[in-house]
Amino acid sequence: QKEVEQNSGPLSVPEGAIASLNCTYSDRGSQSFFWYRQYSGKSPELIMFIYSNGDKEDGRFTAQLNKASQYVSLLIRDSQPSDSATYLCAVVRPGGGGNKLTFGTGTQLKVEL
């Protein structure tokens, strides 16, 4: 079992719809969770982080964390073609020093006109 799992996609949504991206993690002690957006040929860009159970909203983005079920999700409202990218989920696992992140392999999102 991978430590952080994401569906590779592509996930296709029409412009204006809600895109829902999911991530599961294996280590129940994980505390901190991050979503990065990566355009093709570019570096990952941090868009959301969440540390507590529940929802965290920032503009069109909402991160949801459910520690009991060991999943974290990212909702993108009013999806735009510019949201087309690969979204990476990352987790800080317990016991490691220096805030080491473990990444999933990413979900490719395509927003269609």
Add this chain to the structure above:
Amino acid sequence: DAGITQSPRHKVTETGTPVTLRCHQTENHRYMYWYRQDPGHGLRLIHYSYGVKDTDKGEVSDGYSVSRSKTEDFLLTLESATSSQTSVYFCAISESSGGLEQYFGPGTRLTVT
């Protein structure tokens, strides 16, 4: 922009040669990281640093060494490059205030022939 630069941005080298990649930051952050990104594997941590001359291994450290003699510079050396080290290498930082969020540099594309 977290004030991170990487050099070179592209490099082609031959098997068996040593290669050094440089990460430079301008904002005095304590933590610096080196990742590699490969299709199907996502981002994987190679080494990280939690201060000048303080470094530790990540999950894929074999064949790599690092040095940090100044706060602003974190060097990654491939001691004897192999074709399996063909990859995109990203440097990241996290802020000295103790935040867990990591911010990435633009990346270096390395090809070992």
